[in-house]
Amino acid sequence: MTAPENIQHAHAPGRLSRRTLLGATAGGVLLAGATVPAAAHAAPAPRCYTRTEWSARPPRSATQVIGKPDHIVIHHTASPNVTDYSLAAAYKVQHWIQDLHMDTNRWIDIGNQLTISRGGYLMEGRSKSLSSINNGLNVLGAQTANHNSHTIGIEHEGIYVNANPTVALFDMSVLTCAWLCTKYGLDPHVAIVGHRDYNSTQCPGDVFYARLPELRDRVAAVLLG
Template sequence: MWSRRLVLGVLVLPLVLLVFGDGPAFRTRGPELATGPRPPRGLPQPALVSRREWHADEKLVREKPHYTGAARAVFVHHTGNPNNYDCADAPELIRAVQRDHVRQDGWDDIGYNFLVDRCGTLYEGRAGGAGRSVLGAHTKGFNADTVGIAAIGNFGPGAEVPGPMMDALVKLVAWKLRPGADPLGTVDLVSTNDESRFDEGQVARLHVVSGHRDSFETRCPGDALYARLPELRERAAKLRATVPGHSAAARLRPTF
């Protein structure tokens, strides 16, 4: 029988093949925004496992966090790990993602702002404060004013997306989008990188809740999870509608 360490090695290996499609945006907003106010919240922050709790390797971090505008859109990813991991091993899988993003891809830290495991546990990703608008390195060309969330697993054709994972994604998306953003709507974002599906400077009309493949040539977040995005949008919109300022009338206002 394989040891647990060997099993984890097998679970981590697919990350090498997946992470190269992401990358940092040009930092058009300066780090001075780090001292700005936190965006208002109408929903409570979901329970999150902090970087300290999943034992992020802070020695790997090459640069202090940079900040951007409140989230106008969310990009959903998957990590590419096999789906039969023990949820107790999720922190080790996340540490492997962090190592790959820094050592192989040359980024400052883990690229995703948040991650979620198949048991529905949410994890703080990139450093800078879960309640802050941290500039990630998750969606090439569209890191500014957006949030990247990675589902731990591989959700290609025929894969099952666990119910607890979907429940957690709904809560996180509903909470993290800025006030007035409509999870059912679209948003115009300007590409900062020619390597995305859109030329640098081109305006892209994207779903407020998008999959990685909507902006980059990739299969991420897998056909199975991508097919669940309409449900994610509906449920996040309903949850936000329970909070003053996120009603249907409020969503009619422009989101830019």
């Protein structure tokens, strides 16, 4: 789930070479981005349901548009693994997240930039997220404490401590991450991380976290066409 609202700007590390990044050990998170190989295929944008479509509440204050992120953070909502995979159910969970973040956490808006439902529907999160992504930029969210200034977060509906994500959800995560890697020029093997890589949390769950190598490989395959 998302972390407390925090707008501290993390130190921006120097850019490392692709060889250095991919040759590093997997014992920790690499905080530098890496460009996608020149031969990479431009992944198309998946269908994303806008805030207007899911009837989002307006933010309490202006959304801050910032530069492109260097990491894509994978979250789970830690909500029930519902079996209603409809678009209506997707809208319902998005309202639940926004209400939690605004009314309980007292944040200015929903904390994450994107959400994927168990039915595989992709939805815009924080205000201006979709337009910012399409322009190669990002909005300052509240999804990874102390690292919001350089990351973009994807909430995945459900709890994946012991259960697997649905096929539809995982497939959409692949397409979404490929789109983001294309927009931001990121290498999926470096850029895609779990929430727990930055903060002390079970998120995105042991099962989903164990599948991040698969997610990275599948995204890379999409980018290679």
